[in-house]
Amino acid sequence: MPGRIIDKVAFITGVARGLGRANAVRLAEEGADIIGVDRLELEPFADYPMPTDADLEETVALVEKTGRRIVAVKADVTDRSGLAAALDQGLKQFGRLDIVVANAGISPPGAPTWELPPDQWDKVLSINLTGVFNTIAVAVPAMIDAGNGGSIVLMASGAALMNMPHLSDYAAAKAGVVTLAKTLANEVAAHQIRVNALAPGTARTPLVTENKGMFRLFRPDLAQPTLEDALPVLTAMLPMGKPWVEPEDVANAVLFLASEEGRYITGQVIAIDLGGSNRP
Secondary structure: OOOOOOOOEEEEEOOOOHHHHHHHHHHHHOOOEEEEEEOOOOOOOOOOOOOOHHHHHHHHHHHHHOOOOEEEEEOOOOOHHHHHHHHHHHHHHHOOOOEEEEOOOOOOOOOOHHHOOHHHHHHHHHHHHHHHHHHHHHHHHHHHHHOOOEEEEEEOOHHHHHOOOOOHHHHHHHHHHHHHHHHHHHHHHHHOEEEEEEEEOOEOOHHHHOOHHHHHHHOOOOOOOOHHHHHHHHHHHOOOOOOOEOHHHHHHHHHHHHOHHHOOOOOOEEEEOOOHHHOO
8 A cells, every 4th residue: 555654754874776775765655755875985895886976866866756855965874973964964854763774785705704805804894784783873862762663674685694605794794784683673672663684685786786796706717707697696596596686675675664564573584585595
């Protein structure tokens, strides 16, 4: 039914494209106003292009096309004060906060654990885990003060459930996100705030489709593998015989958890991965 979250307000990190954009548009379609942030800066450890100002502008246009409002701010989840200031801009305009989607993250090139550069390890944990911690830290007090309950969704990953070789920095950070969600769920339940983690498998976003490091991870037999080279391996990994889920599949799960339909679901990890994490 349309309007499942009418007049609620959602705070989404990593909103410029990919899963963040899909979440913003889907929640707006169902009646929410959006506070969105993205860093929009080059990341040396990522082997794929980062979002741009133009990407963020496109997200704004897509949200506004639904008839809802959006406050979109350039902010870094590793900078808690900057993140708090961005959220405050939205709160001053919209006056409440009901939904949080901690989505921002990076996926750098893979390597055996003992060969990972220490500065890459630090960066991945800083963005993918500490960035989620910072998002929670700035958002939860506003939700408690509002007294309306709400839904927090932390974006983990199928990699955290599958113990993926050569992705220990990424998988460790995302496994930390799972534990963070479960712990926080117990802490805020009395405020009627629900906290869950989503664990998407491979998703059709630039983090996958333009990620040269990921192509090499799945096709180490080739010197310069392409997406087309990696697709058969990606498909073979997933029992349902497709290479990836669509961003909208993840956004629909976020919407479900944010709506009244998910009102008693908390402390859970939901895999959206074509059965990948269930395969022995």
